[in-house]
Amino acid sequence: MNKLKNFFMSGMFTENPTFVQLLGMCPTLAITTSAANGLGMGITVICVLTLSNFLISLLRKFIPSQVRIASYIVIISGVVTAIQLLIKAYLPSLDKSLGLFIPLIVVNCIILARAEAFASKNTLINSVLDGVFMGLGFTFALTLLGIIRELLGKGTVFGFDILLRFGYTPILTFITPAGAFITLGCLIAAVVAIRNKISEKKTKEVQE
Amino acid sequence: MENNKKTSDILYVLNITARLVAVCAVIALLVATVNYFTAPVIERNNAEATRLAIEELFGQGVTYTDLETSDEKISLDTVYSVNLGESFLGYCAKLSPTGFKGKVDLLVAFDGQGFVKNVKVTATNDETADIGTKVKDVSFTDKFIGLPEGKKSASEYVISGATKTSKPVSQAILDATDKIGALISLEESEGTANE
Numbered sequence: 001m002n003k004l005k006n007f008f009m010s011g012m013f014t015e016n017p018t019f020v021q022l023l024g025m026c027p028t029l030a031i032t033t034s035a036a037n038g039l040g041m042g043i044t045v046i047c048v049l050t051l052s053n054f055l056i057s058l059l060r061k062f063i064p065s066q067v068r069i070a071s072y073i074v075i076i077s078g079v080v081t082a083i084q085l086l087i088k089a090y091l092p093s094l095d096k097s098l099g100l101f102i103p104l105i106v107v108n109c110i111i112l113a114r115a116e117a118f119a120s121k122n123t124l125i126n127s128v129l130d131g132v133f134m135g136l137g138f139t140f141a142l143t144l145l146g147i148i149r150e151l152l153g154k155g156t157v158f159g160f161d162i163l164l165r166f167g168y169t170p171i172l173t174f175i176t177p178a179g180a181f182i183t184l185g186c187l188i189a190a191v192v193a194i195r196n197k198i199s200e201k202k203t204k205e206v207q208e
Numbered sequence: 209m210e211n212n213k214k215t216s217d218i219l220y221v222l223n224i225t226a227r228l229v230a231v232c233a234v235i236a237l238l239v240a241t242v243n244y245f246t247a248p249v250i251e252r253n254n255a256e257a258t259r260l261a262i263e264e265l266f267g268q269g270v271t272y273t274d275l276e277t278s279d280e281k282i283s284l285d286t287v288y289s290v291n292l293g294e295s296f297l298g299y300c301a302k303l304s305p306t307g308f309k310g311k312v313d314l315l316v317a318f319d320g321q322g323f324v325k326n327v328k329v330t331a332t333n334d335e336t337a338d339i340g341t342k343v344k345d346v347s348f349t350d351k352f353i354g355l356p357e358g359k360k361s362a363s364e365y366v367i368s369g370a371t372k373t374s375k376p377v378s379q380a381i382l383d384a385t386d387k388i389g390a391l392i393s394l395e396e397s398e399g400t401a402n403e
Contacts, residue, residue, distance in 0.1 A: 063231065064224045071231045078235030082242040089246035092253050099334050100310065154338070175338060 004129070011133030018141035018184075019191040023109040027101050028142060029180040035158045038146025040094045041101060042139025044083060048105050049138075050131035051079045053119040057127035060120050072115045077106045110138060141187075148183050149174045257330070258302075265317040265326045266290050266297055275299075275391075287391065296320060299388055305380035307373035309334035312343060316352070316381055322389045324355040327381060332373070340373035348374065356385040 017023045024045075032038040055075050056063075063071045084102045088095045095102070105111065114134055119127040147157055153174030155163035164170075173179045262272055272288040286302035298319040304311045313331040318324060327349040332341045342348060351365050365378040 059231065062227060064227055066224055067228045071228060074228075074232050074235050078239050081239050085239075085242050085246040085250070089249035089253065092257075096331060096333070172338060176336070 003126075007129045007133040008136075011130075011135075011137035012140060013137075015134075016137040016141060016191070017110045017113075017134055018138055018145075019188055020195075021110075021113070022188075023113055024138065025184075027104060027108060028145065029177060029184060031098065031101050032142055032146040032149055032180060033153070033175045034150045035143060035146040037097050038142035038144075039139065041098055042135070042142045044087070044094075044098065044102060045105060045108065045110070045138050046132060046135030047083055048076070048079055049111055049114060049135040050128055051083075052076045052111055052115060053127040053131035054124065055079065056115045056119040057122060057124045063120075068120065069112075069116075072112060072120075073106070076111050076115065080106045110134065145180075145183055145187065148187075149179060152183075153179060261315050261328055261330050262288065262290065262300055262317075265300060265315060265328055267292065270297060272300060287388070290317075298325065299391070301384045301388060303380045303384060305376040307332070307335050307343075307376055308340050309336070312340075312373060312377055314343075314377065314380075316384050318385075318388045320392075322385070322392045323357065324352050324381070324385060327352050329377070335373050339370050342367050342370050343374050343377050352378075352381050355382070356389065359385065 018028055027041060031041045052075055056072060118130045151157050152171050155168045155170045270290050270292050272290045275287045275289050288300040290297045290300050301316045303314050310333045314329045317326040329344045335341050348367055362375050362378040362382055367374040
């Protein structure tokens, strides 16, 4: 139970791939024009991260260290291709929304970083758990970003009218790249402030 | 001694290469297996999407045939001949011009004389939401109804603030009107020749 809690806290907060590690910024900024897109991309990344961590951990003793990066890229691109085909076949509307950003998951730093830093050095179960919870952290970040941008940029959340009924005029900047940078910057600043406060509180407790 | 070292180096490299090839083979097998099961489903989805889009333009119950035109003058991505039972309704051109970030997919419906009946943008793919995606609006697509009558240059049809998407789309539709006109002329001359 403790192990699960540690993985959860790590993926969602202490080592969140978006707000703390600042990985995968390209899809984070580009895809989060709506909450649904953010959630869809996040779920896709959970599948890719979990499956690639599983395969890399399974083959970690077979893959020579001299060609490990090339092997990881082959595994990750194969997994992304397989998942893209499955999405095209069974979730065509999601495929239309995410478009080019599904194949771009291959070069998403989060996937390669977790493969190199964790899956290649840990057991199968731990690697799968790491993939799931890091993916959850990424999904949480993308969905939150998507909700804020869609709310301020269109007045809706997941397509449901939240602010338009009150005569709200959408601020289109929030669904452009400039708005993505502004929103992400504010969220990262908030996360840093919270982490600093927690760190100060822990230091005071230790001193007492 | 040196020979032993060389042999050992070669075996070492071969070992690494063989393992990398094995990993590639396993992943290729995984992708091939997924493709085997999903390819028919994807093809069915695409055909269904095309059928629904053509029915939206021409009405329910129509049938269509890919003309597979090879003549250079009338080369279009895809042209369908659309019928309702025995009656010939017109043509439907499938276009994919490149917009601001990627392809914009659209269908243009023509009547039997080559006049534009309707335009439907089926996918804006990577165009910017609420800017490039405005090409889907009826206020834009309705501008082309009746063409080539009163045809102007592509710049006259663009959406202000979304020219990078709307101009290539406009140009593609204008080019399609020329090519459908050439197709109709070709079919009429072939019909005259057969008589």
